[in-house]
Amino acid sequence: MKITENTILITGGGSGIGRGLAESFHKKGSQVIISSRRQQALDEVTSANLGMKSLLLDINDRDSIRSFSQQVAQDYPGLNVLINNAGISKLEDLKSPPDYLEDAEAIVTTNLLGPIRLTAALLPLLQNQPHSAILTVSSGLAFVPNAATPTYSATKAAIHTRYRYVTSSKAPQPR
Template sequence: MKTTGNTILITGGSSGIGRALAEAFHALGNQVIISGRRANVLDEVTKANPGMASFVMDATDAADISAFADKVVAAYPALNAVINNAGIMKNEAIPSAPDYLAIAEETIATNLLAPIRLTAALLPHFLKQKNATVLTVSSGLAFVPMVATPTYSATKSAIHAYSLTLREQLKATPVEVIEIVPPYVQTTLQGEHQATDERAMPLEAFITEVMDILTNRPDEKEVVVERCKPLRFSVENGAFDKVFQMVNSIHA
């Protein structure tokens, strides 16, 4: 993927990894469009980054995603990249929580169905571009699940499988597929405490390493920072049980 000269849509771009990626690509001179549920929060980001644009989108609403894609393409016909970043992560106490199923369904809609729906809506446009990129955001938990977040971990495993197979199906087209695999990062994904947790990778360091990989290793299909490699390659390294215990002791 080239990291300049793009028109990039980033979902979940109002905070955390999404906002940090948006600002990194914006600083390189790309036209960046961010989306999220709350217009006032999106406005704060675009005001801080003149030239960045925003659209409201409900990631859980299939009809809204389709209409949103049409609006973005109409407003920015040069659109040639999407980063499917929007996601939620909630703990689930399966045996005892009465709201377990509701959490699971919301997580699947946001983390899995939304990226699939948005990619499907944008793909006809991307196939007409000289070069285009679909970027997905999975997680180290796609490879070593966290016991407290079974559905989140499952959706990220599914995103990994989706990315692999989509890449294979599109290999003869102008559209490339890149998967970004974050470790535990200092964001507010699970609350304010995560943003200052010393066990998590600082957000700035994560984004710096991701952008370095995208810039200097443009043929990389999985963007795996060093901090995440123990999880990503735990099976290959014969260390799955050890890493599983480590991950679930950190998040206990």
């Protein structure tokens, strides 16, 4: 992937790794669009980086992803890079069910289903570009899980496995 002259969408771009990636690509001359559920975070980043764009996205909401992807296709038809970065992690006490179930479901929806749904929604647009890329942020916890964050670790392992095969010549072929 070339790292300049792209139109890049970064989920979770309002803070942390997402913000760092957004600012780095922006400084290298790419058009960067960040998304987050928090308008205040988006406003802070775009105020500090003139020319960077932002769009609200609730990665947990199927309908939000659908309307978001339509807006991206309309406003940024040259989108050629998707960086799935949005994610959450929470400590879980598996010895006290059902208290952890709500958090576990939110983690799976945000970290795994969200990127799968958004990638599927934006894939037709990305496939129309001469050079496109999809990057999905995983974690070292995909390989060495943390007992205090088992669902987070599991979602990162799933993301690693899923997207590793998308780009691999060893990917299983449909039957």
